[in-house]
Each structure stands twice: as C-alpha cells, then as structure tokens.
Amino acid sequence: MRQEEVKILEHKYFAPYFFKLTLQSKEISQSAxxxxxxxxxxxxxxxxxxxxxxxxxxxxxxxxTFELLYEVVGKGTKLLSQKKQGETISVLGPLGKGFSTDQNKKTAILVGGGMGIAPLFALAEDLIKKSIDVNVLIGAKSKKLIICESELNALGIKLQTATEDGSCGTKGLVSDILQAFIEGLADKKSSSIFACGPKAMLKTISEIASKKNIACQLSLEAYIACGIGACKGCAVETTNGYKLVCKDGPVFDAKEICSYNAAYSAATLSGL
Ligand SMILES: Cc1cc2nc3c(=O)[nH]c(=O)nc-3n(C[C@H](O)[C@H](O)[C@H](O)COP(=O)(O)OP(=O)(O)OC[C@H]3O[C@@H](n4cnc5c(N)ncnc54)[C@H](O)[C@@H]3O)c2cc1C
Structure with a gap:
C-alpha cells in the first residue's frame, strides 16, 4: 500500500451520474x-x-494502469467527476482484503447490484484466466442503470440482467434470477457466489447461499475514513468479533457477517 499522485489518462462520463477513470500507476497496477x-x-x-x-x-x-468506476452521489464524487484528463489525483492503495478464489470451484456466480458491479469486473477477468466458468448476474432499477453489459459480453461471459421496472432482462430483483440460476445448477458444491451491492441485496443473497449451502463472499460498503484500520470507524460485527471493513474486508465470507447471518440472527433474537 502506498500514497501516490497518479495521472488521469482518461475520464469518461458514460451514463447518468456514472464515470470511469483510467489511472496510471506501476505500483498499484502490479500489486492490486x-x-x-x-x-x-x-x-x-x-x-x-x-x-x-x-x-x-x-x-x-x-x-x-487501473480503472475506477463510480457514481456521483454527493460532494466528494462530484468534485472527483470534475477532474480532467492529464491532471493527477492522490490515491492511497491498494487497500483492504479482496476476493479469494478457490481453484477447486468450477463455477463462479458474480452478483452485482447497480454500482456493485464495479469490483466484480476485475474478479471476472481473473477467474476467466483461471479457467473458472464465470456467470454474471446484474440487477438495477432500470435499463439505463445496468452498467458494464457490453464489456462483460466482450469477455464472453454468460450474463443475465434483472430490472425492477422490467426495462431490461427479467422484471424483478437480481436475487430472483440468482435463485433461478441456482436451481438449475448441477453441482452446487463446486460453485461460489461473489456479491457486491446494496445491503438488502447482500442479505438476501447471503440467505440464499446459506440455504443452498453454497460458498459466498460479500464485498461490504461502510463509511470509511482512514482506509488503513487506524480510526476503527468502519467496524462490523462478525462471528469472530468486530472487524474493520477497510482492513479485514471489504470482502468477507457471508457466514461471518452477523447482520447477514441467518443462524446468528436467530440465536440473537432468541436471546442465546
Ligand atoms: C470499500 C468501498 C468501495 C467502494 N467502491 C465504490 C465504487 O467502486 N464506485 C462507487 O461509485 N462507489 C463506491 N463506494 C462508495 C463511495 O465510497 C461513496 O459513494 C462515496 O464515498 C460518496 O462520497 P460523496 O462525498 O460523493 O458522498 P457524500 O456526500 O459523502 O454522501 C452522499 C450520499 O451517499 C451516501 N454514502 C456515502 N458514502 C457511502 C458509503 N460508503 N456507503 C453507503 N452510502 C454512502 C451518504 O449516506 C449520502 O446519502 C465504495 C465504498 C466502499 C466502502
């Protein structure tokens, strides 16, 4: 991990409020x-x-080089969106613990809700190199908020989409298409789910994975301040005590996160 002034090679606006930054950094691109x-x-x-x-x-x-995909949601991301090609920005990274990939798993199911597809793209590329069968399920409110579809298609990935208003793919939630996808899976034991998106989506996916006994990793979002584990501001309760999203995560085993863990919630509710 290092702090570095990196050059903006490209800064693209590509959908309402969505931007893609291409940044130059030998160190980050080699170690991320x-x-x-x-x-x-x-x-x-x-x-x-x-x-x-x-x-x-x-x-x-x-x-x-490495790329960031982001949505303008407030002051910070708005300021970021105003940065121009050729300028530099200060980044600290790469930070956190990413996805772990198990070569024994033959099928990967990547589930992204809205901007949650952002970290799953690098994962998809990595899994393809490892000859794992990659399936991507993307959910969003409507068609214009489904991102990365053409780039994923270009990788030859099997892709399904769900939109809440039915303007693209199946009408409904991405967890609905995950459920259907899993029903059709011949070998659940050698499959893994990787998910990133809104909390409610992660909770549902975690429950589905738990019921079907499928390995599942979740990339969590939290309000992160320092990003290096010093301020302890992004703690989440896990079955192994409190852990920090910025340093121990953002990727966790779904079974570990108490608020998403059905067994733990049942025990807590019954006062055990
Ligand atoms: C590990 C990690 C990875 C992330 N990766 C991406 C990414 O690839 N692309 C992307 O677009 N965003 C990503 N985010 C979310 C991003 O950090 C926030 O959207 C951003 O910090 C908002 O800053 P802002 O100043 O624009 O908004 P603010 O003015 O700070 O907030 C605007 C609104 O966004 C909400 N918000 C702000 N930060 C968060 C957060 N961390 N989690 C949930 N809600 C938040 C606030 O409650 C508020 O409603 C990630 C967050 C984490 C923790």
Whole structure:
C-alpha cells in the first residue's frame, strides 16, 4: 500500500451520474487484487477532508494502469467527476482484503447490484484466466442503470440482467434470477457466489447461499475514513468479533457477517 499522485489518462462520463477513470500507476497496477480499493483524495483543499473509497474496477498490469468506476452521489464524487484528463489525483492503495478464489470451484456466480458491479469486473477477468466458468448476474432499477453489459459480453461471459421496472432482462430483483440460476445448477458444491451491492441485496443473497449451502463472499460498503484500520470507524460485527471493513474486508465470507447471518440472527433474537 502506498500514497501516490497518479495521472488521469482518461475520464469518461458514460451514463447518468456514472464515470470511469483510467489511472496510471506501476505500483498499484502490479500489486492490486480484485476486490481491493483505493482511497481517493477528491480535492486539494479541506472540504471534504476525508478521502473517498472506490473499488478497483479493472487492473491492467501490462499497460500499468487501473480503472475506477463510480457514481456521483454527493460532494466528494462530484468534485472527483470534475477532474480532467492529464491532471493527477492522490490515491492511497491498494487497500483492504479482496476476493479469494478457490481453484477447486468450477463455477463462479458474480452478483452485482447497480454500482456493485464495479469490483466484480476485475474478479471476472481473473477467474476467466483461471479457467473458472464465470456467470454474471446484474440487477438495477432500470435499463439505463445496468452498467458494464457490453464489456462483460466482450469477455464472453454468460450474463443475465434483472430490472425492477422490467426495462431490461427479467422484471424483478437480481436475487430472483440468482435463485433461478441456482436451481438449475448441477453441482452446487463446486460453485461460489461473489456479491457486491446494496445491503438488502447482500442479505438476501447471503440467505440464499446459506440455504443452498453454497460458498459466498460479500464485498461490504461502510463509511470509511482512514482506509488503513487506524480510526476503527468502519467496524462490523462478525462471528469472530468486530472487524474493520477497510482492513479485514471489504470482502468477507457471508457466514461471518452477523447482520447477514441467518443462524446468528436467530440465536440473537432468541436471546442465546
Ligand atoms: C470499500 C468501498 C468501495 C467502494 N467502491 C465504490 C465504487 O467502486 N464506485 C462507487 O461509485 N462507489 C463506491 N463506494 C462508495 C463511495 O465510497 C461513496 O459513494 C462515496 O464515498 C460518496 O462520497 P460523496 O462525498 O460523493 O458522498 P457524500 O456526500 O459523502 O454522501 C452522499 C450520499 O451517499 C451516501 N454514502 C456515502 N458514502 C457511502 C458509503 N460508503 N456507503 C453507503 N452510502 C454512502 C451518504 O449516506 C449520502 O446519502 C465504495 C465504498 C466502499 C466502502
């Protein structure tokens, strides 16, 4: 992990409020792993004071570049969106613990809710290199919020989409298509789920994985300040005590996260 001024090679607006940044960094591109993130300084001033965490979307070790995909939701990301090609920005990274990939698993099911697809892209590319069968399920409110569809298709990935308004793919939630996908799986034991998205989606996916006894990793979001485990501001309760999203995560085994863990919740509710 290092703090570095990185050059913006490209900054693309590609959908309402969505941007893609291509950044030059030999060190980050060589050392980053899928699921890790960088903490980005969005201004040279002090407002906002804190850096903003953004997942590493794609890693290109050959060109020594990496990409970030982000949505403008507030002041920090708005300031970031105003940065121009050729400028530099300060990033701290790569940070956190990314996805772990088990070569014994033959099938990977990547589930992204909205911007949750961002860290799953680098994972998909990595799994393909490891000859794992990659299936991607993306959910969003409507068609215009489904992102990365053409890029995933270009990788030859089997892709399914779900939108709440039915404007693209199956009408409904991405967890509905996950449920159907799992029903059709011949070998659940050699399959793994990797998910990133809103909390409610992660909870449902975690429950589905638990019921069907399928390995599942979740990339969590939290309000991250320092990004390196010093401020302890992003603690989550796990079955092994409190852990930090920025340092011990953002990727966790679904069984470990108490608020998503059906067995733990039942025990807590019954006062055990
Ligand atoms: C490990 C990690 C990886 C992330 N990766 C990405 C990514 O790849 N692409 C992307 O677009 N976003 C990502 N995020 C979320 C991103 O960090 C926030 O959207 C960003 O910090 C918002 O900053 P802001 O100043 O624009 O918004 P603010 O003005 O701080 O907040 C605007 C709104 O967004 C909500 N919000 C802000 N931060 C978070 C958060 N961390 N979790 C949930 N809600 C939040 C606030 O409650 C508020 O409603 C990631 C977050 C984490 C923790």
């Amino acid at each position: 792993a899928p699921g890790q993130f960088v903490n980005v300084r969005v201004t040279n001033g002090t407002n906002p004071l804190l850096r903003r965490p953004i997942s590493i979307h794609r890693i290109n070790r050959q060109t020594e």
